Amino acid sequence: MKEVLNNHLISVVLPAKNESLAIESTVASIRAEFPNAEIIVVDDGSNDGTASLAINAGAKVITHPYSKGNGAAIKTGARAATGETIVFMDADGQHNPVDIHRLLKQMEQGHDMVVGARQKGSQANMGRGLANKFYNKLASWMTGHQVQDLTSGFRVVDAMKFREFLYLLPNGFSYPTTSTMAFFRAGYSVTYIPIHAAKRIGKSHIRLWKDGARFLLIIFKIGTLFSPLKIFAPIALIIFMLASGWYGWTWFHSERFTNMSALLYTGSVVIFLMGLISEQITALMYQGRK
Known part of the structure; x- marks a missing residue:
């Protein structure tokens, strides 16, 4: 028993x-x-x-x-x-x-x-x-x-x-x-x-160094397991703000839109879209459980 x-x-x-x-x-x-x-x-x-x-x-x-x-x-x-x-x-x-x-x-x-x-x-x-x-x-x-x-x-x-x-x-x-x-x-x-x-x-x-690196990955695992957009969205927003700040500075000084601004804007959009896709994948993972 x-x-x-x-x-x-x-x-x-x-x-x-x-x-x-x-x-x-x-x-x-x-x-x-x-x-x-x-x-x-x-x-x-x-x-x-x-x-x-x-x-x-x-x-x-x-x-x-x-x-x-x-x-x-x-x-x-x-x-x-x-x-x-x-x-x-x-x-x-x-x-x-x-x-x-x-x-x-x-x-x-x-x-x-x-x-x-x-x-x-x-x-x-x-x-x-x-x-x-x-x-x-x-x-x-x-x-x-x-x-x-x-x-x-x-x-x-x-x-x-x-x-x-x-x-x-x-x-x-x-x-x-x-x-x-x-x-x-x-x-x-x-x-x-x-x-x-x-x-x-x-x-x-x-082991301090070997497993310490693994534990750092826990941070990303938390995000991807629960709500990826909560990780990706703030990063995308920060990059978008950097792009806007750089664009404002270059326009004020030389009245032009630089390649760096374009790269930062593009990066922020890509990261945000990655977050959306990850969110959908995460939802499907839990939807498929028995």
Whole structure:
């Protein structure tokens, strides 16, 4: 039997790569809170015995033959989960299984996704904390709703609705960003519960420069997933204003329309039209979901 929430089965999915130091205690802690829940550990090509330790702790383990990425592990777990409600957690000991009860309680209120929002002091370092604040502000502007933690990997979702967007999720990092924006775009209910994330056990898999560049792409992904025109239109307007300013200056001084003005005007129109096309493509992506 599996843990039941209002007659809905619960599955807990933990993506794991070389988490031998924390996986046993994490699974045991979840099992202590939810004795009958389905616990799935997706071993993403570990070489430190993570899979065997998870099995010994009582988890169902699915092993990738090689590392495919955190997002790919999430997708594997979501496909394998039999529960109607899925809990996603990190396997490194950052998330407290006791908080699952609070997230599930919000699901009972009719929400489709409940996210554990990390409070001050939970970030790994100041740089990541500032970056997350920027992402949250940008996402809040894009959606028109307050986004408290765009990149949190601790969340509870309606399994069927989450699977609608598996094709959108990246295989690497930033699956939380993509899934959150997809739920907002589809008109599903998303809410946040404040949590404290402890310091991870073991070494982080995030690399400052390599993954820092990837996280910068999150900004553009937010725009293209939700409302591309909100990104393209302001850029087009700025270029249009530059073109008008340059045209006014050259006309005042030499009474002529320069090639630079023409280039800037053309660029602003092209960028605006790209935004319109992207908006239509985005709408078709969500229209085609099952």
